[in-house]
Amino acid sequence: MVKETRLQQHVRAPWRGLALMFLGIPASLVGLWFITxxxxxxxxxGVLLFPAATMLLRSRLDTYRERINKWTDVQIQRPYLPEPxxxxxxxxxxxxxxxxxxDPATWRDYxxxxxxxxxxxxxxxxxxxxxxxxxxxxxxxxxAGGMIGHYGGSDWYAYIHVTEGYDQDVARIVSTVFVATLCIAVGFLIGPKMMNVYGHWGRTILGPTRKSELALRVQHLTETRSDAVDASAAELRRIERDLHDGAQARLVAMGMTLGAIEHLLDKDPxxxxxxxxxxxxxxxTALHELRDLVRGIHPPVLADRGIGDAVKALALDHPMNVEVSADLPSRPEPPVESAAYFAVSEILTNAAKxxxxxxVWVDMGYEHDNLRITVTDDGRGGASMDAxxxxxxxxxxxxxxxxxxxxxxxxxxxxxVTLELPCALSSPKTSPS
Incomplete structure (x- = not known):
């Protein structure tokens, strides 16, 4: 998402704040049903209806989290403990x-x-x-001041009686316009600030507690550990298949051929x-296949020169015109480098297909303790994250x-496509020799 300019933030924030206020109408109705x-x-x-009422309440509160994450500088994660x-x-x-x-988050939602x-x-x-x-x-x-006063309504504006008397009408109108202009100016000026104050209020109530953070962290680690085990098993199967179908088969054939040569040396030189x-x-050919297999496990250029040069080498062999820009003060940790390299490789393959x-443009940088990689192509778009x-x-x-x-x-x-991987920079950047 393109970052908004300061002027856009000041213009849009007040109306977004009103939209958040009006979100309270359906949310209050859902809260009334929940407490019922x-x-x-x-x-x-009550036991039968409670899960449905809770899910309905959570769906409404997810709307708040989405708006706050999008419209303010505050980010709120879903705080709910994993369900059995x-x-x-x-x-x-x-x-x-x-x-x-x-779950404490249920009552914090209410x-x-x-x-x-x-x-x-x-x-x-x-x-x-x-x-x-x-x-x-x-x-x-x-x-409207004169009309409201004529029909007996209140024609006061702040501390100004807009239509009282006749000799001071001009002064009162000027005062009214001045106060009105001041209100509008202040409204636009404080809009982003008040939105961020609201965002912090949202994170306090709608964000995860320490208990739910730990539970969600455990759940995340369990899922990623399972993914890592599955990916490792798949990689081992790929290596085994490539060895069995490629280099191993050739070496076996070479052994049989050498046996035949041994018998033919005297009879048919x-x-x-x-x-x-x-x-x-x-x-x-077997040596070439083994080298390709090694590059698929961990490319030598990645080990020797780091991810910047490794991706540049990848771009040279790519069928499309790939421009790589790498601004890394030093090298990330080897496991992160490897994961990022193969992620970029797969993204480039998908782009070509x-x-x-x-x-394609690949930009790599390091900021706020994150390795950040952006891959942009000029294709037809429409890519999705579907299963x-x-x-x-x-x-x-x-x-x-x-x-x-x-x-x-x-x-x-x-x-x-933007990738961000938290990491520390573990070794100085390798310079060309």
Whole structure:
């Protein structure tokens, strides 16, 4: 997502704050239904309805988290503890009920729907309300003040009685316009700041507690460990298959040919010489296949020169025009380098197969303790992270290192894939010799 300019933030923040305030209307209705179900918990129907009411409440609160993550500088993760595995019957239903009702995030969600309508008015929505109040001041000064006063309504604006008297009408109108302009200016100026204040309030209530952070961390490590084990097993199977079908088969054939040569040396030297030439060619082919296999496990250029030069070498052999820009003060840790290299390799392969692109740009940098790699192509776009896609596999692999993958691929292009892997820089950058 392209970062907004400061001017865009000031213009958009007040209206976004009002949108967040209006989100409280459906959220309050859901909260009312939730507490109604809670009041019936002593009966079987309350236990039966509680999971559905909780899921409905969570879905509404996910909308808040999504907006806050998108519109403020604050990021909020889902805080909910992992649910137990689904089990049939009353026993499974009761276990799920206990897990949901004992999750602190469930009650923090309800606290949010109760308190947020008030908090949002004095934080996110305040700039928008000030702007609307300023617009109302213009309306009063222009024509509505006299009309409202004529029909007995209140024609006060802040501390100004807009239509009182006749000798001071001009001064009162000027004062009204001044206060209205001030309200509008202040509303736009404080918009981003108040949105961030609201974001911190959201993270306090809607973010994970220490207990849920630990539980989610354990769950993440369990999943990534499983992915790492599966990836390692698949890699071992690939290596075994390549050895069995490639170099091993050639070496066996060479052994049989050498046996035949041994018998032909005295009887048919010319035939033996011919078979020796074939064996030499087979040995060269087997050596080439072994080198390719080693490069597939850990390319020598990656070990010797680091990921920057390794990706540049990868770009030289790529069918598309690939430009690589690497700005790394030193080398990441070897496991991270390897994971990042093979991720970029697979992204480039996918681009060549599916994108219809002619050019690809790879940018690598290191900031905020993260190795950041962006791969951009000028293809047709429309890439997705659906299950079964190569990008989903890359995401699982770099997830082993707490890495994340972000995809931006509108139809028509361009496609931008961003990788971020937390890491320390472990060795100085290798310079060309």
């Amino acid at each position: 179900v809670v009041s019936m918990i002593t009966s079987f129907i 595995k689904a089990e049939p019957g009353l026993s499974g239903m009761f276990k799920r009920f206990v897990a949901l009702i004992s 606290l949010w729907v109760v308190a947020d309508p008030i908090v949002s008015i004095f934080t996110a929505a305040l700039p928008g309300l000030l702007i609307l109040y300023g617009i109302w001041g213009y309306v009063l000064a222009a024509f 010319e035939k033996a010489r011919f078979l020796l030439a074939q064996t030499r060619e087979s040995s060269a 599916h994108s219809g692109a002619s050019r 079964g896609s190569g990008l989903r596999g890359i995401e699982r692999r770099i997830g082993t290192f707490d890495g994340i993958l972000a995809l931006n691929s509108p139809v028509g292009g361009p496609t931008i």
